Amino acid sequence: MSGPPWTARRALSDGLRAAGLWYGSTALVLAWTTTALIHGSPSTLGLLAVTAAVVALGGLVFVLPAPPRVGAVVVLAAVVVMAAGFTATLVVVARSPLPPGSTAGFPLSPVKTAMLAFAVNAGRRRAPLLAGAALAVVVETVCAVLGPALGVPWAFDLPEAATLALVALASSGFLIAGRRTEQPRRASKAAAFEEALTRTRSIARSRAAAVVHDTVLGDLAAVAAVGPGRLTPAAARRLGGTLELLASPDWAAPAGGEPAAVGGPVLAAIERTEAAGLSVRLDGELAELGGLAPDVEAALAAAVEQCLVNTRTHAGTDVADVTVLADRDGLTVMVADSGSGFDPEAVDRDRLGISTAVRARVEEVGGAVRVFAQPGVGTTVLLTVPKGGAA
Amino acid sequence: MSLAAREPLLLGAPAPVLAGGGAALAVATAVAETVLGRAQVASWPVEAAALAVLVAAGVVVVVQASPFRAPFRARSHVAVLGLVLAAAVLDELAQIGRDVLIHDDWGLVVVPVFLLVLATLRPPREVLTGGLAAVAVVAATVLALSPFLAGPLPAPARVGIAVTQVLPPALAAAALARTTLRALVGRRAPAPETPDPTLSVQQEAVARLEAEAIPLLTAVAAAGAATAGQADRARAIMAELRAALVADLARGWLAEAGFAVDDPDGYGERMTAEQRTALRTTVASLPLADFERPGTASARGQDREAVLVLDLPVAARPRRTRVAPLVPLLRTAFGRADVRIDDERVVVEVGFSVAR
Numbered sequence: 001m002s003g004p005p006w007t008a009r010r011a012l013s014d015g016l017r018a019a020g021l022w023y024g025s026t027a028l029v030l031a032w033t034t035t036a037l038i039h040g041s042p043s044t045l046g047l048l049a050v051t052a053a054v055v056a057l058g059g060l061v062f063v064l065p066a067p068p069r070v071g072a073v074v075v076l077a078a079v080v081v082m083a084a085g086f087t088a089t090l091v092v093v094a095r096s097p098l099p100p101g102s103t104a105g106f107p108l109s110p111v112k113t114a115m116l117a118f119a120v121n122a123g124r125r126r127a128p129l130l131a132g133a134a135l136a137v138v139v140e141t142v143c144a145v146l147g148p149a150l151g152v153p154w155a156f157d158l159p160e161a162a163t164l165a166l167v168a169l170a171s172s173g174f175l176i177a178g179r180r181t182e183q184p185r186r187a188s189k190a191a192a193f194e195e196a197l198t199r200t201r202s203i204a205r206s207r208a209a210a211v212v213h214d215t216v217l218g219d220l221a222a223v224a225a226v227g228p229g230r231l232t233p234a235a236a237r238r239l240g241g242t243l244e245l246l247a248s249p250d251w252a253a254p255a256g257g258e259p260a261a262v263g264g265p266v267l268a269a270i271e272r273t274e275a276a277g278l279s280v281r282l283d284g285e286l287a288e289l290g291g292l293a294p295d296v297e298a299a300l301a302a303a304v305e306q307c308l309v310n311t312r313t314h315a316g317t318d319v320a321d322v323t324v325l326a327d328r329d330g331l332t333v334m335v336a337d338s339g340s341g342f343d344p345e346a347v348d349r350d351r352l353g354i355s356t357a358v359r360a361r362v363e364e365v366g367g368a369v370r371v372f373a374q375p376g377v378g379t380t381v382l383l384t385v386p387k388g389g390a391a
Numbered sequence: 392m393s394l395a396a397r398e399p400l401l402l403g404a405p406a407p408v409l410a411g412g413g414a415a416l417a418v419a420t421a422v423a424e425t426v427l428g429r430a431q432v433a434s435w436p437v438e439a440a441a442l443a444v445l446v447a448a449g450v451v452v453v454v455q456a457s458p459f460r461a462p463f464r465a466r467s468h469v470a471v472l473g474l475v476l477a478a479a480v481l482d483e484l485a486q487i488g489r490d491v492l493i494h495d496d497w498g499l500v501v502v503p504v505f506l507l508v509l510a511t512l513r514p515p516r517e518v519l520t521g522g523l524a525a526v527a528v529v530a531a532t533v534l535a536l537s538p539f540l541a542g543p544l545p546a547p548a549r550v551g552i553a554v555t556q557v558l559p560p561a562l563a564a565a566a567l568a569r570t571t572l573r574a575l576v577g578r579r580a581p582a583p584e585t586p587d588p589t590l591s592v593q594q595e596a597v598a599r600l601e602a603e604a605i606p607l608l609t610a611v612a613a614a615g616a617a618t619a620g621q622a623d624r625a626r627a628i629m630a631e632l633r634a635a636l637v638a639d640l641a642r643g644w645l646a647e648a649g650f651a652v653d654d655p656d657g658y659g660e661r662m663t664a665e666q667r668t669a670l671r672t673t674v675a676s677l678p679l680a681d682f683e684r685p686g687t688a689s690a691r692g693q694d695r696e697a698v699l700v701l702d703l704p705v706a707a708r709p710r711r712t713r714v715a716p717l718v719p720l721l722r723t724a725f726g727r728a729d730v731r732i733d734d735e736r737v738v739v740e741v742g743f744s745v746a747r
Contacts, residue, residue, distance in 0.1 A: 015394075015571025019507075023563035030558060034551030038544065106494050110555050117563065156427065159556065162420045162500045166507060169412045181400045181716045184676040188400060188720075191671030195664055197588065198644050204592040209636045212596060216604050217632060223608070223617045223625035230616040239612045246597065246605065250589070360640070 016128075016170060017063065020120030024059050027114035028052045031107040038106070039096055047092045048107075054085030055111060059118030062131075075122050075131045082115045083138045090142065094150035102155035103143035112139055113163040120167055128171035136164050206360035210302070211251060213357050215242040264289050265301035266333070270322060273308040280308065281321045288326035296385045299361040300333060303369070306357035307335040307381045315339025315379060330367075330386045338378040358383070394511040394568060396462055397575050399719035406463070406512055407715075410456035413508035414449030417475075417501035421445050421482075424497035433489045441481035445501060448474035452505065456512060459711075459730075461719035463512040472521050475505045476528045483532050487539045493552045499529060503560030507567070515568035522561025529557045599635065603628050645688045648674070650701070653689040658697035661745035669724035670701065670739070673717045677737055680704040686736070692745075701739040708734045 032052050036045050058081030061074060089111055093100055100108055115135050122131035144154045219242050222235045231239065245251050266289050270280050292300065304322065311320045317339035325332045358381070359369045367385035395406050421442055425432065432438050448471050454460070455467040479498030486496065493499070502525050510518050533553040537546040544552075597605075607624055611617045617625070643660045644667055645652045652659065662670075674685050686703040714730055714737070721728035727742035 011398075011571050011574035014574045015567045015569075018570035019510075019563040019567035022566040023559045026559040026562050027555060030551065030555040034548060034555055037548040037551050101492070104495065105492065106552050106555075109494055114559075117559070158420065158424050158427065158495050158497070159500050162416065162504065165416050165420075166413075166504055169409065169416060170507065181405075183713075184672060184716050184720070185400050187675035188668070188672040191668045191675055194648075194671055195644075195668045198647055199664070201588040201592060202644075204588045205639055207589075208592050208596045209640060212600070212632070212636060216600060216608070217629055219608055220604065220625040220629040220632070223611055224622050224629060226617055227622045228617060228619040231611065236612065236615055239608055243605070243609060243612060246600065251593065 017121050019170075020117045021059070021063070023117035023120075024114040025056060027110045027117065028056055031110040031114070035093075035107045039098055041097060044092060044096045048089060051085050051089040051092060052111070054088065055082050055115060055118075056085075058082030058085055059115070059121070062118055062121035075127060075134075078118070078122070079131060079134050079138060082118065082135060083142065086111055086115065086139050087142050087146065090146060090152070091150065094147070094152045099150075099152055102153050103140075103147040104155040104157035104160070105152075108143075109157050109159050112136075112157060112160040115139070116160065116163045116167050120170060126171065129168045132164050132167040132171075136160065203364055206364065210357045210361055211245075214302070214306070215245060218242075265297050266304055269301040269305035270308065273305060273312065276309075276312060277318060278308055278312045279319045281319070283321065283323045285324050285326045288324060288331055291387060292331065292385065293365075293387075296365045296367070296387075299365045299367070300331075300383060300385050303358045303362050303383050304333055304335060306354075307383075310354075311335070311337045311339060311379070315341070330384055333383045333385075334380060335383070336378065336380040341373045341375045341378045343373070343375055392572065393463070393513050394571055394575075395719060396723050397572060399461070399723045400716055406456040407453065407458065409508050409511065410452045413504050414453055417504045418442075418446055418449055420500050420504070421478075421497040424495060424500065428492075428495060428497075431486045431489045431491060433487050434485045437481055438485035441478045441485055441498070444474055444481060445478035448478060448505065452508060458715040458718045461722050465513065465517065468509060468513045468517065468521060471505060471509065472525060475502055476525055479529060480532050483536055487536060488541065490540045491542050493533060493540070493544075493549050494556055499553055499556040502529065502557050506557075506560045506564040510564035510567045513568075515565055515572055518568045519561070519565035522557075522564055526554055526557050526561055529553050599632075604632060649682075649684045650686060650688040651684070653687065654699075656690070656692060656697075658690040658692045658743075658745060659688060659699060661697075662699075662743060663724075666724045666741075666743060669720050670699075670741070673721060673730075673739055674701070674703065676713070676717055677703060678706050678709055678713075680706045695744050696742070697745060698740065698742050703737045703739065704735060705737055708732065709737065 029052075032045070032048055035048055039045065058078045061078035061081060086108075090103070090108060093108065100106060112135075116132045119132040119135055120128045122128045140154075140157075143152075147154050219235075219239045222231070222238070226232070226235065267286075270282070274280055289297070289300075308320055308322075311317065315337045317337050320335060320337045323334040323336070325334065354369075354371065362369050362383055362385060365385060367383065369384075370382040371379070372382075373379040425438060425442065451467065451474060452471045455463055455471070479496075479502055482496055482498035483490070490496065506518075506522050506525060509521065513521070530550050530553060533549050534546055537549050540549065603624075607621060607628060611621055611625075643652065643654070643657070645654070645659045648671065654660075679685050681704070686701060688699060688701050690697055690699040692698065709732060711732070714732060718728065718730055721730070721739070721741060725741040725743050727740075729740045731738040731740075
């Protein structure tokens with residue numbers, strides 16, 4: 001069964017309910033216990049235990065899940081039950097060997113405050129205050145009418161008045177202050193939406209940029225490189241594939257939808273670079289590649305391929321090493337070459353290959369990229385991805 | 392963590408209202424009871440001192456619960472509770488020899504008010520500890536003064552009456568803090584659903600490519616060959632396209648939000664989602680002069696520590712009550728946050744640590 005939509009205000013409602021229950025039930029138990037210390041009469045204590053139970057029962061009525069539209073009936077029922085319990089308590093203590101000096105005396109006063117604490121459970125917004133005020137009016141009327149008749153004069157009950165004011169403060173303080181924060185709370189919701197939108201848009205942009213980098217920029221580079229003359233069959237095929245891809249409706253959609261190549265997308269990517277003339281030495285726990293989530297595997301394959309393309313086009317070497325290392329949580333693929341290397345500090349920000357085709361893809365699935373390079377020594381790229389996919 | 396820190400807009404902002412209302416209620420109750428129970432007052436100077444200490448507790452809680460001073464610290468908790476308990480003890484001392492009824496002593500009536508006011512401001516365990524300390528102080532005071540009190544009740548009964556006044560609200564305050572916090576931590580509001588931006592991003596990219604790249608590539612593909620001019624043009628388009636893509640990717644959230652950004656080390660991009668949302672909320676809640684271009688954002692830092700300053704020109708000086716709820720929000724998200732207001736601008740300064 002799905003409940004009403006959760007909000008922080010409901011959490012506060014739960015907290016106020018717990019506070020009311022603890023306050024009311026502890027006050028009743030302590031009032032009874034202390035009365036035992038004062039009176040010590042078993043019959044009086046027995047009767048008071050019954051009346052306290054009736055008051056507690058009335059308090060529990062507030063906790064019952066009220067069907068819609070009968071909230072007022074539930075509140076009224078609780079008020080009646082608790083008022084009945086209090087009236088019985090008044091009668092019992094008035095006829096006890098040591099009656100209270102007034103209707104504000106012990107244990108009548110803590111029973112009243114316990115009832116007001118239970119009233120905090122009376123629904124939301126102003127209902128607790130209305131229930132508390134109704135209880136106070138009913139109970140004080142009983143005290144004023146019945147008390148003197150039983151020999152207990154009526155007196156103003158300061159703790160009760162303070163508790164009623166406290167109920168008012170608790171039930172309406174958050175409401176009043178909540179109005180003051182209505183505008184920033186609306187702004188906060190809009191900000192959370194904008195933040196989520198910006199994040200998804202940024203991911204989509206990275207993804208689109210990676211595709212453009214892998215296709216259009218590569219084709220433009222091929223056209224620029226070939227100069228005047230005919231395209232090679234491979235370049236012509238690739239160009240046709242690019243134009244076909246860009247005409248498709250969802251070319252910037254998340255990767256991972258393509259059927260897996262034999263040996264998995266990572267090995268397929270390595271095979272493609274080998275077909276282009278690079279010699280790749282494979283090592284490590286290759287079988288672990290099969291345990292990756294499809295989106296992680298696709299992102300890793302694209303990143304590895306781009307690293308190897310970089311080796312082939314920039315490092316001045318035709319040999320690269322790919323090593324797979326696995327641990328409990330993730331997988332690290334090390335792509336290393338002993339080529340010309342570069343100075344990472346001096347790299348132009350224009351290095352789209354690393355920033356989009358490698359870093360953006362890997363980070364999108366919850367992974368990380370670390371690049372170690374030194375001019376004349378070579379380049380090593382560590383691609384770490386989680387086994388279970390992005391969190 | 393306190394409720395005020397966990398939900399600064401819903402539970403932090405009301406703190407001054409509750410603190411002010413609670414303090415006013417406590418002082419009014421104390422004055423009323425002093426007048427009504429004047430026959431029980433044995434020493435008026437001590438009673439006056441008790442009232443003065445109570446007023447001091449009210450002032451401290453109101454001042455320290457101000458959003459501009461958030462968060463409410465443990466030392467403020469100790470100070471407020473200490474002053475209230477001192478007032479309660481002084482009230483009992485002022486009635487030595489004449490106190491007939493314990494449970495209507497205002498000292499025992501105001502302690503619960505402050506316990507409940509403090510419940511949202513400090514962590515549940517500390518709220519419970521403070522409440523139990525209050526019970527211990529009240530019980531010890533009544534027990535110690537019992538031989539000097541009027542009336543026939545035995546000492547344990549007097550202590551029981553006093554504890555009946557203070558223990559229930561102490562437990563209720565702790566229950567309020569703990570239950571609310573558990574509900575807040577256990578269940579989070581659902582993440583906002585956002586439309587999938589893939590299609591619009593794809594359309595933007597295609598529009599850019601259709602300007603030059605696609606026509607050129609289509610012509611080359613159709614011919615199966617490239618001319619010298621097409622090769623040169625391909626080189627130029629490639630450079631332009633690469634630069635445009637890099638600029639797109641380098642464009643951070645502050646720039647997207649319309650800020651003029653001065654952040655050479657990219658600290659702004661390394662904020663958490665919570666921090667960015669807090670800043671967005673702040674910006675959206677102010678009467679800015681221009682919402683499209685909210686102002687300037689400059690970030691400076693060293694290693695992992697950074698400071699971001701947002702300079703936000705405003706159409707009119709915002710009222711402090713409008714800015715007040717934003718301060719605890721910012722201080723919950725950032726290690727340090729200050730908001731300065733003048734007639735023409737609001738300056739938001741936040742300090743934060745970034746991941747390596």
